[in-house]
Amino acid sequence: MQNKITKSRVSRKKNEVREHVDIRAVARLANVSVSTVSRTLSGIVNVDLKMANRVWKVVNDSGYMPNKQARALASGRSKIFGIIISNLNNPFFPELIQGFEDVAVERGYEILVGSTHYDKDCMVQCIRRMIERNVDGVAIMTSGIDDLSIDQLKKRDIPLVFVDTKVNHERASVLQCDYGHGIRQGVQHLAILGHRNIAFVSGPSELNSAKLRLTAFSRSLVECGIHNKSAWIIPGNHTFEGGIVAMKRLFAIGDLPTAIMCSNDMTAIGVLHALLQQGLRVPADMSILGFDDIDPARTTIPPLTTIEMPRIELARAAIDALGGHSHGIQWAKDRQNATIRTTLVVRKSTGFPRGAMSDLLLG
Amino acid sequence: MQNKITKSRVSRKKNEVREHVDIRAVARLANVSVSTVSRTLSGIVNVDLKMANRVWKVVNDSGYMPNKQARALASGRSKIFGIIISNLNNPFFPELIQGFEDVAVERGYEILVGSTHYDKDCMVQCIRRMIERNVDGVAIMTSGIDDLSIDQLKKRDIPLVFVDTKVNHERASVLQCDYGHGIRQGVQHLAILGHRNIAFVSGPSELNSAKLRLTAFSRSLVECGIHNKSAWIIPGNHTFEGGIVAMKRLFAIGDLPTAIMCSNDMTAIGVLHALLQQGLRVPADMSILGFDDIDPARTTIPPLTTIEMPRIELARAAIDALGGHSHGIQWAKDRQNATIRTTLVVRKSTGFPRGAMSDLLLG
C-alpha cells in the first residue's frame, strides 16, 4: 500500500517536470510556507515585511499567477458575478454589459453573461450555468424570469439584484429607475418649444419599465397643463418595426400631433423613418423624442433628442448591491435599493411646432 | 493527533448539516460510488443501465448541479474560452460576442470576455485574467496585442486564434476574411449602376483588416476598368467623426466622385451626415457604400448598402479552431485556418450616378 502511494506520487512528480509554478513552488523558492505566500498575496493579514518581500520577488521573477479555480474551490467564493440579459443584439445591452464588466474587473471579479433570447428554456439554462459556476451574485436585467429559477438562486443564498421589479423579492435588492425626472424634462422641453399636442408610442405592456415610462409621460403632461389625448397613446413594442407600425396608426387617425415621444430609441428611429417616408421633415414638421440614449441615437439624421438611461451607473449600482451582501447573512438589512436618475439629452430631432416659425414671422 | 483529526472532521460534518448536495451525496443516495456518478454524468464511459438510471433519478430528485470549479480543477480543463475585443461600445462587437457565446454554450463552454479599451495595460490584464481562470483557448479579435502577453499564453500551450493577422504565429490558428469577394461585388454593383468615379474612405493604416479592404478596393477598380484616382483615396479612422472629416477633405478637393465606398459602416454614417449637411441627397446626388453591416446600418436614412462581415460565422470558426486543438499536442497539424467570405447587402444608399436619370430622359 505504502509502495503504491509512493509510486503514484512519483509518477505525478515526473509529469511535473514542466515548470508550472504553483503556490508551493513559490513557497519553496521564497523559503516560506504556502500559507505565508497565500497571506502575502491576499494582503489582508499582516505578514512580516522581510518574508513578504521575498515572496513578492519570487512571484514577480517566476511570473506566478494564482489559479482562481482552485482559489474559488477552497474559499467558496468564485469572484464571478452573473448578469442576465435578453441578448446583445438589443442595442440597450452592450453598454450595460461593458459597464458591468469594467466595474467588476475593477473590483477583482469576472462576469458571466447569460442571454435569455426571450426564451424560457434559455433562461433556465442561464441560471443553471450561473449556479454551476458558483457565481457570487447575479444581476437580472431582463424581465420575465421564471420564478422557479429564481428560487434555485435564493435557495443557495446567492445575492440577487433586479431592476424595476414591482414584486420586491425578499432577500434581493432592486434598482429603481427614476423615469419621472427625465420624462418630465422631456415634456417640459417640448412645452417650452410650444408643443401642446404630444403623442406617445409606448412599449410592451407587460414590461414594467415600459409601463412606468408611460405613466410618467401622462403625469408630466398633466403637470404641464397639456391635454392628454388618449388616441395619441399608441401601442408599440420597443422595436424599429414597431415604430413604423405605430406611425401608420397615427397617420390613420388623421389628427396629427406636433411632437411624438417614444418609449425607447429604436421606436423613435422607426418613427423617424415612417415620417420621412411620408415626406415630413424632422423637426420642422414633427418633433421626436426617444428614450435610453443608445449609441445609434447620436448618429441618426437628425441626431435624436432623447432621455438618457445611465447604464454605467446602473451597472455600478448593480455590482454595489451584489457586493454589499455579506455571505447571505442578514439579508434584509443588507438589501441595497438604489435609484437611478434619467436625464434629457437635447439633440436635433426636436424644434418648434410646425407653423410656429411662420407665426413668429407673421406676428 | 488522531483525535485532533477526528475532531476537525466532525466539526466539518456539523457545518454540513445544510443540505448541499454534492457528488458524494448523490452517490450515497443512489447506492453507487462517486466515480459511477461521475461517469454517468459525463456520459462518455459505459455504465450499467440499472445504476445509471438510479443515478439520474437521484440527480433529478435532488436538483444536483455539478460544481464546475471543482471539475475544472480536477480535470485540468476549465471549459471556458476567452475572447479579446477592444470594447462593446464599438458596434461591431456585440453581435460577434453574442455569436461566440451562443456557440460556446452550445458546446458546453462558458466565455470570458476581455475588453482592451485600446489600452496596453488593459490588454495585459485581460490576458492575465484569462490565464488565472485557466481558459481552454482564447480568440483574439482585436489588433495590437502585446507580443509578450501572447507569449504568456503560448508558453502555457493555450490554443489561440487570430483574425486577419499577417504574422502567422506558430501554434495558433488564424481566420482569414475574404474581403475581396464582398468588395468586388460592391464595386461591380456601382459600376453596373453606371458609376465611374468612386472614392474610398479608408480605415486606420495600422489596422491590417483596413489595409486589406483598401487593397481589395483598388484591385476591384482595376478589374472593372475604372480609373483609380489617388486623390479619391481619403484616409479615415473607422469612426463616425472620421467619416465627417473625410468628407470635408473630399469637398476641399472640389472634384467630387459620384459614389463613395467606406472601409466601415461608422465611417459611412459619418459621410452620410456630412453629405446631408451640404444639402446633397443620398443616393440621388451621391451613392454610399459601407462595410461590416453593423446593426445601425439597417436603420440609417436611407438604409445603408453595405458589405456584410458575417460575425456569427466568424464566431463559429473561432470556436472550431479553439476546440479543434487537442491539448496542445501536434499543434502544427491541428492548426485550423478558415476563410470567412463577405457579401454585398444592397439597401437604399446606392443608386444611379447623379445626372444619369436625366441622361436617360434626354437620351
Added chain:
DNA sequence: CTGAAAGCGCTAACAA
C-alpha cells in the same frame, strides 16, 4: 506572526 495539514467537489488512475 508562521507553518502544518485538512479539505473545497470533482476526475482519473488503478485495482478488483
Added chain:
DNA sequence: TTGTTAGCGCTTTCAG
C-alpha cells in the same frame, strides 16, 4: 464495468 483513493492548487483553521 465498478469502487477506492490520490490529487487538482488553493484557503483556512489550528497549534505553536
